[in-house]
Amino acid sequence: MNQTQNGVFAPEKTQDYGDDPVAVRDTDTYTGEYVRGFVEKWDELIDWEARAKSEGQFFIDVLKARGKKSVLDVSTGTGFHSVQLLKAGFDVTSADGSAEMLAKAFKNAMDEGLMLKTVHADWRWLNRDVHGKYDAIICLGNSFTHLFDENDRRRALAEFYAALKHDGILILDQRNYDRILDEGFDTKHKYYYCGDQVTAEPEYVDETLTRFKYSFPDGSDYYLNMCPIRKDYIRGLLRDVGFQQVHSYGDFQEEGEEKAPDFFIHLAEKSYDG
Numbered sequence: 001m002n003q004t005q006n007g008v009f010a011p012e013k014t015q016d017y018g019d020d021p022v023a024v025r026d027t028d029t030y031t032g033e034y035v036r037g038f039v040e041k042w043d044e045l046i047d048w049e050a051r052a053k054s055e056g057q058f059f060i061d062v063l064k065a066r067g068k069k070s071v072l073d074v075s076t077g078t079g080f081h082s083v084q085l086l087k088a089g090f091d092v093t094s095a096d097g098s099a100e101m102l103a104k105a106f107k108n109a110m111d112e113g114l115m116l117k118t119v120h121a122d123w124r125w126l127n128r129d130v131h132g133k134y135d136a137i138i139c140l141g142n143s144f145t146h147l148f149d150e151n152d153r154r155r156a157l158a159e160f161y162a163a164l165k166h167d168g169i170l171i172l173d174q175r176n177y178d179r180i181l182d183e184g185f186d187t188k189h190k191y192y193y194c195g196d197q198v199t200a201e202p203e204y205v206d207e208t209l210t211r212f213k214y215s216f217p218d219g220s221d222y223y224l225n226m227c228p229i230r231k232d233y234i235r236g237l238l239r240d241v242g243f244q245q246v247h248s249y250g251d252f253q254e255e256g257e258e259k260a261p262d263f264f265i266h267l268a269e270k271s272y273d274g
Contacts, residue, residue, distance in 0.1 A: 015223060022204050022211055024225050030146040034098040038214075038222040042078050042104070045198045045214060051080060058252045059138065059171065060088045062267065068135035072163060074123060075143035079105030079116060085138075086114050095119040095130055123147075123156035126163055133165045139172040142263070144234070145226040148208070153229075157241040161270065170243065170268040176250075176261050177228035180205060231264050244272035 015035055017024050059081065063071065069091055073082045076094040078101060085092050086109070094116045096102045102118045109116040121129035137160050147153045160170050185202050197217045204211040210228045215221050231248065238246050246268045250261030 017223070017225070021223065021225070022209060025148045025209050025227070027146065027148050027152045029225060031098060033222075033224055034100050035222075036100055037220065039078070039098070039100045039104050041198075041214075041216050041220070041222070042101075043108070044216060045200060046078070046080060048080055052084065055252065059140075060085065060090075062171065063090065063136055063169075064088075066136075066169060068169065070132075070135045072130060072134040072137045074121075074126065074137055074139050074160065075141050076105045076116075076118070077101050077141050077143070079108045081138060081140055082116055083109050083112055083114060086116075087112075093117045093119060093130065093134070095121045095126070097122050123159055124152055126156070126159035130163060132163075133168070134163055135165055135168055137164060137168070137170045139170065142173065142175050142226065144172055145174055145177070145210075145229055146224075148227045153237060154241065157237055161241050161243065164270055167269075167271040169270070170238070171265065172234070172238075172268065173263050173265045174229060174231070174234060175210075175226075175263055176231070177210065178230050179260060180210060181207065181228055181230070234266060238266060238268045243268035243270060245269040 015033055015038070017029075063085075071085055071090045071092050073085070073092060073094045074096075076082050076096040079094065082092050082094040082105060094102070094105060095118070096105070097120070099120050102120055106116050106118055119130050139160070144153070144156070147156060157170075164170065180202065185205070199215045200212055202210045203213040203223070205228065208227060210226045212224045212226060213221055214223070235246050235248065246266055249265040249267070251263055252265065253261070
């Protein structure tokens with residue numbers, strides 16, 4: 001077993017959704033979903049080199065254009081964005097709710113000759129574990145849709161807001177669930193999950209659950225139960241918690257330039273400029 005006394009780490013290999021997997025619609029499920037076997041394969045899905053080419057300097061340029069230096073990565077995962085930002089000279093703190101992911105991210109950074117400042121933290125109590133104020137927070141990789149309960153979503157965003165300086169910004173992304181819900185699933189597999197030997201497709205979809213199946217070359221399958229939040233809904237929540245400006249991109253393009261993006265990226269600013 002890979003289990004601490006406090007139950008921080010998930011089981012080694014087996015995900016347990018019980019007898020009816022599509023009935024599992026609970027925020028706290030995520031800690032048990034990222035079992036070690038899944039985490040060890042996660043980078044096959046992302047393909048760091050391909051993803052770096054597809055994203056280019058997008059996040060670096062957004063942060064530098066606004067003069068941001070200190071960044072809190074609240075969805076570190078296996079460390080891709082934390083590492084890219086460290087290489088670009090930002091002061092990065094790397095947080096995640098999955099201890100398995102943080103351990104993998106730390107190792108990945110070490111392999112790049114870098115040292116991550118990691119914090120194991122649940123977003124709903126972020127400021128209990130993460131201290132100080134940041135110029136920017138990034139919440140990427142469709143991670144926000146692990147939150148199934150509206151109160152959890154509002155609380156997490158309020159915690160993000162509180163952890164930002166007075167002129168701080170939040171960059172949060174999500175899958176284009178509008179298209180999945182209204183038209184069915186289709187993906188260009190171009191920007192985010194670039195590993196060409198791995199498939200990531202929804203096995204089940206309704207208005208409150210999208211159950212994704214991840215199939216790897218060795219025949220192993222893993223799953224994530226996600227809440228399919230719509231674009232306008234999340235934009236509304238961002239305004240509700242106090243962000244003054246919300247600008248959305250589609251697959252790194254200005255809104256409208258990419259007709260059917262796989263992902264939306266929301267840039268929310270605390271201060272109103274102009």
